[in-house]
Each structure stands twice: as C-alpha cells, then as structure tokens.
Amino acid sequence: MNIQSIIKAGIMCFVFGNFPAQNPWPKITETAKPWTRWWWMGNAVNEKGLDKALTTLCKAGFGGVEIVPIYGAKGFENQYINYLSPEWMKMLQFTTGKAKSLNIGVDMAVGTGWPIGGPQVDKEDAATKMIVQIYTISSGEKFSEKIILKDEKQKNLKTIKLDIVTAYNKKNEAVVLTDKITNDGSLNWKPDSGKWTIYAVFTGKTLQKVKRAAPGGEGYTLDHFSPDATKDYLKTFDKAFRNSNYGIRSFFNDSYEVYNADWTPDFKNEFKKRRGYDMSPYIKYLVSNEENEITGRVKSDYRETLNELILNNFTKDFTNWAHSKNSKNTNQAHGSPGNLLDLYAAVDIPESETFGSTVFDIPGLRRDSADVQKSDKPDINMLKFASSAANVTGKQLISNETFTWLTEHFKTSWSQAKPEVEQVFLSGINHVFYHGTTYTPADVPFPGWLFYASVNFVPENSLWPHLMGLNSYVARTQSVLQSGKSDNELLIYWPIYDQWANPNGKDIAFKVHNVEKWLQPTPMYKNLTKLSKMGYALDMISDKMIGESKSENQKIHTAKEGSSYRVLIIPELTYLPETTLHHILKLAQNGASVIFQNEPKDIPGNFEVEKRRAELKSLWAQIKFQDQGENIKTASFGKGKIVLSSDIEKGLEYLKIQKEQLTETGLKFVRRQFDGGKYYFIVNHTAKDINQFIPLNYTGKQAVIMNPENGDFGVTEIDNNSVRIQLKSGQSLLLKNTETVDHSIAKWNYIEKTDSPISLNQAWQLTFKEGGPELPKSRILKNPEPWTNFSEDSATQSFSGTGVYTTTLVLKNKKADEYLLKFDKLYESAKVIVNGQEAGVVWSIPFEINIGEYLKKGKNTIQxxxxxxxxxRIRYMDQSKIQWRNYHEINFVNINYKAFDASEWKVQPSGLDGQIQLFPLYFSK
Structure with missing residues (x-):
C-alpha cells in the first residue's frame, strides 16, 4: 500500500500523518522523533528567539531538545544570562511552556559545559586526587625532613590532609606510621635496622574546572565519590527550581571526563568498610606498577571501591534527586572508572555516544579521508553497554549522543548520517539525540552561532529544507524500536575483574575514545563480534545483575521488567568472584543454560584469598562434566545445563540455540518482541542488492514489510519460514511478524520486471531559489550537471542553498505499475515535484524515488x-576574510582540533550529475 500521498512531508509539527485504520505503524510520539542537543551560547536567549527556534525545530520534525549552556559569542556579553539565575529560570519556564504547546519535550543538563561542576562546588567538594611523596630512612640516621605536602598549588588549600604513611623495608615488611606524624609533619619513629622507604599519601585536589562553561556555570568539577559533594551540588538546583521541575522531562549528565580524580577524603574508611581490610599496609602496591600478584589484587580492590562509590554516592543519588522533582534522569556513564553496565542501569535513560565516522561498504557513500577523524570510529559493541544495561533492567528508552564529529564542519550530508544512525539502532539504542543545534539570535548573519564539534542541525544549514527526510525516517524507525521490549536471546558476562586486576596505573577509565585499549583486545569483545556476525543477539551482564537474576522455565529473567534470555555465556577469563559463581550455579540449578569458555582460574581481590579461592574451587567441583569430545564438555546441573568449551558456537549448537541465518547474506538486524509477535529492523550495509527469501527464526502467521523512509507497508511473501526481501545497498526495512492475520492490509509490491529506462539526459532549466552569498544566474543546460561546473560564474562556486532543475517529459503511455526516478549522483539531497505536486525528498542512498502516482500520460513537468x-559558502567567507568565528574559549577548530580555515578547500560539487533515469516497474501479481 502506498501512503506517500497521505503523508507527503512525513512528520508534521503536531501530528504524524493520518493513517488508515489498518496501518501497522505504532503511533509517532514526541519521544519517537529525534531530539537534539540545544546549545545555549552564553545563555544569550530571549523569549522571541526561543519561540522562533522551537517552532522551527518542531516543523522540521524534532520531538524534543536538550538544553546545554556553554561559552558565549564575543560582542554579546550584555545579553548573557547567568545560569540558574531568576532570569535564566524565566527563560527556562518560557521554553518548557512553548515546547508543551508544540507537543515537544525539554531536557536539560545539570550543569554547563562538562564535566559536572560549577560555582557551588567549593574546594571541599571538588574532584580529589591522591598525592604520594616518597622518603627514605635508615636505622642510625636522623630523619630531619618534614612529611608535609610539597606541591605549591596544593599546600595552601585548607582541604589538604595526610591520609596514610607507611614504611617498607627491603623484604617488603610494612609498618603503618600514620599516627606517628606530628602536627608539624615530624616523624616520631626510628627503624631498628636496615633501610626503609616511606610512602606518604595526601588528599589533594585535581583543581580541574568545568570545560566550556557558560556564564554562571564556571567552577571546579565535582568529587563523584563523595555523597556530601553530590548533595551539596544539587542543593543549588533545589533552590532554583523550588518545588517545581519547570516542565523538564529528564535531567542530563554528560560523560565522565574528570581527569586524575582517583581519591576522596573518606576513601581509606570506605575501602576498609567495603573490602574488609585496611589498605594502609598495601599502599605501596597501589602506587607502583610492579608486575606481581599482590599489586593486581590490591588495585582490583581499589578500583572496585571507586566503582561502588561513584555508583552509590553519585549516580543513584542523582537518580533519586531527579525523581524528587517528578522528572527522569539521563546519564552518560562512559569515561568513568566504574562498571559501566551498573552505572548505566542506575538511571532512567542510559545514554551512550558516537564520535567520529564508520567505514561502510555502500557504493556512492561519500567519505573523504581528509574530512573524518583519524582515530575515533564508533564501535557498536561499545554502544551495547548502554542498551544491555537497559534491556537487562527493563528500561524502555536508551539514548545516544549521535553524530559528534561525524565529518569536518559543513561537509556532512543527510545521506552520510543515515547508515551511522542505523548502526546506533542496530546496537539496541532507540532514542537518538542529534549533536547538535545551536541557538542563534535573529540578528546574527550566516552561518549563525555554531558549536565546534557538531553537525550543524540548524536552519542556517543549506541542507535544512530536506532534514525532514532524515527526521521522518528516524521517527518511524524509533516508533518501532521503542515498542515492546528487546528480544535478545543470549547474555554474555563482562569479566571486569580481569580489567581491574591490571597492575598498571591506578584508576581505569572506560572511555569511548580508547576502546582499542580496554575493550577490543578482550575475549568478551571477540565473542560479541563473532556471535553477532553469525546471527545471535546478545546483551552484556554484570556480576550485580547476575546476582539479581532468576531462572524459570529454562529462561533467565534478569529483572521484574527486564528481558528473558536462553543462555548465559561466561567468556574466557582469569578472575571470577566466588559469589558470582554461586549465583550462576543457582541459576543453572533452577533451569538456566550456561556456557563457560574456560574454568575460572582465581578469585579477585586481596581479602581472605585462600578461603575464597577454596570456595571457588569447591563450587566448580560441584559441576560433574562429561566429555563429549570435539572440545566440549557438558553437565546437567539441577534443572539446567552447563557447557564447558572454548568454542562458544559449539556450545550454542549443543544447546540447540538457533541463530538468525539472515546475517549470512551480510544483512544486519535487531529484534523486538511484543504481545502477539516480533519486529525485525533489517539493514543492508553491504555493497550488493538483496533480492531473495531470507530465513527468520520467527515469521508468525503474517509478516508485514514497513518502509521507514516513506511509511509504505504491505504483506510479505512467506515460504518455509522465509520472508522475501528486496533491499538495495544502503536501504533498510522493518518487519512486523504477528500471530494474527489482518486481511485488510494489501500485499507488498515486489518488483518483478523493469522496462528499459527513460533517460532524462536532456535540456534542463537551472534556477536558484534561496541561499547565498548571492543567487547565481539562471541558465539552460544541455544535460543535467552540477552548478559548480560553471567556474566562469564566481557565484556558482561560493553558493550554498537550493538550485532548481526543471524539465518536461512526454510519457507516451502509462502502463507500468510504478515509475522510479533514479539519480546517478546527487549533491546532496533533492525535493522532487511532479506536475506541481511534491513527490517527496531524496536524501539517502540509493538516490531514487517512486513518482508514478504523480505522472500522467502526455506532458509532465519535473522539478x-x-x-x-x-x-x-564558508570557503568563500574565509577567502574573503569575512569574520564569522567569534567565540570565547575555543574559537572554532577543525576536525583535528587545529585552527579552522576553509580558504584552501576545493569547491564541493553541487547539484545533479550523471544519469537521471525513469524506470517503469512491474509488480508481482
């Protein structure tokens, strides 16, 4: 069924089309539409500008905004508003009121710039680090030094204190001397014999301040490990918001980018309470990089303590505070030194982040190596930390900061954005936030205010008129991905203790930007990659989540509202807590299936090692494996099964877990379940077109194809649990497979035959509709070609905007079922108008559109x-020395963080190029 005529433009501001009653698409809510990070530069906003900006975003198909104040533009200082001041709160209240009238949502950051911090963070609550000073003392020698802090930047801070003093001899025998230090720093101790090394640990401050802060948001970054610091910080928001949430749906916290923060004033006591022993005798092992067992054990305990502190003293408190305001919270856990799965799971909306661009095999997809990040490429398995945490704990929304530094400034097309956002969807994420949109006052000329790391989703962008194509695609896709719940069948354990036992360094930050160091080399990552490519759908799970799971009817149920899984995989590892193994065996006892890639070698940590190690071995000995040959051992355990094999695939075959064979074609998928059926989101990122029956693990009694680009839908052909799919390279579709049959839905139109194409390589008129710096002259073309080919007209070289190509076509007859207009090359997107009627926007690869319903026999006008x-246009401005970069702090940089200059750029091809053809299509009957 073709519904383009019903929803020609896709998304309307208030309503998403008016579908017929049998329409299978879920309702397009404001949450299903894309949201955007909304930069308030200098907080220089006013009601008139906010009204215009929100209305414009709404009309373009956005469902919401996320307010993040940052540094401002020079020359506008008199318009700056201090963050959280009464005037700022007035602007916020106007924003949420206007947004409500437009039926769009508003989130806001709990801070300006990043990371979290501000003027309310005094030095007591500021990010904290340990400072270590080393001394030597020998028996018979007078120790005249004072054990006082030497760092000139730190020594005058009232928050500085001496935490631990421990001496070691050559045999590594330790004597704790903390109580032997007088108030003036004198050491009241002498060794009986030998030479001793003294380690003195002071509580210091990182002195890091908020990066890119807005007016009123400047100050120190927060100590995430201190409960008092978190509570003190949020009191400022309590004062500003009083008893209202001002219409904020969710309060947002950006990624943890707190550098050198590895301590907190009460760390020593927290460590003893949580790990069961005093760390003072072991401080040498914490601050050294010695390759020995005790160093790894002490550091593992130290890192586990940091994890518990940030989880309990910041993340959970942040969630509880947001709930006290009747709002949700959103948090980017990545970058922190904690278990990302547990940190993501502790908030309402876990949020991941993509940075840089991915290499895709899609022919014609533009990717200039000079315009992309050299090192950062989005990693789908990194994204899965957020979606796994949500799926396991039953959270409906998983968000993503999308398109950060996708390409060099001003060079990102919507066709480049599509496969990138599809990879985000394939990771299980279903609520994208574009990065981003900058508020610009009406009197600021082109290109308006811009943020240095964003794709410019702003009205000043010359591609803005066609953004609805991308936005409607995202909205339709997310309407499905936000329905029901995840349908992944496998769980894979993250052996974080293998990471925490690393003897090098102190804290370990699990960042987006260094996955090649901490994630990609691990057996878990290799299993995730291999099994996903084979057609298995997986989520990751933490020790804490395993402990909270139950098994019933041969399924693992991870939470009250969470998903259920068929198998738990324990990848190759060294360390496994005996408590985790106990929980795993309990799951098996009650019917779960578990695959171990190897026998756990040891327990982590430095507390009661021998006792806990013996318990681990005793628990493992309860599993009575039978050798099945071919690298596989199996055991019945209570109602469940346990498999031991280094080859996970063999273990899954033994357990009769069926993979999705569609991935053998190169197609990618993500699956959702709902009452009475399942959704499949299927993407073709291969270089080839797919036209065949694809086997599915679940087809139901009826399968309906849904095209997220234009909203078309129809009943598919099913043969022997396989669904017929026609997907060209770069395309995607959604399948709704149900146990019920709706006879009112027409059959999907499969293309069975194509007649010889009608070439439109003929005369075209080229005019210019809008843009600048000036409109080029109109001209008649012998054949369609880019307007940038006409270098004799300087206006064509500097123009960014909309060019209109017009021609006529005489159709002798109209016998085909459909007519496909196909562009060989398109720079960059196009609205197609046939006989005065809008047929739609062509914005993604393959550059083609059905226009049959708008054509008529005889003469047709095509625009x-x-x-x-x-x-x-930016190239022209830089060549002409026109000032447009005028910001405080970072005054605009290129993708390599060097000073931005477009004056040496080549002219980017613009307009139509190559063949334009009209293909008569015939559908199967």
Missing amino acids: IEVCNLMAN
Missing part, C-alpha cells in the same frame, strides 16, 4: 530542488 553543503 528537482537540490540543496548542497554549506562548505562552498
């Missing part, structure tokens, strides 16, 4: 409104 990149 192609093409939008190009902003790049050529």
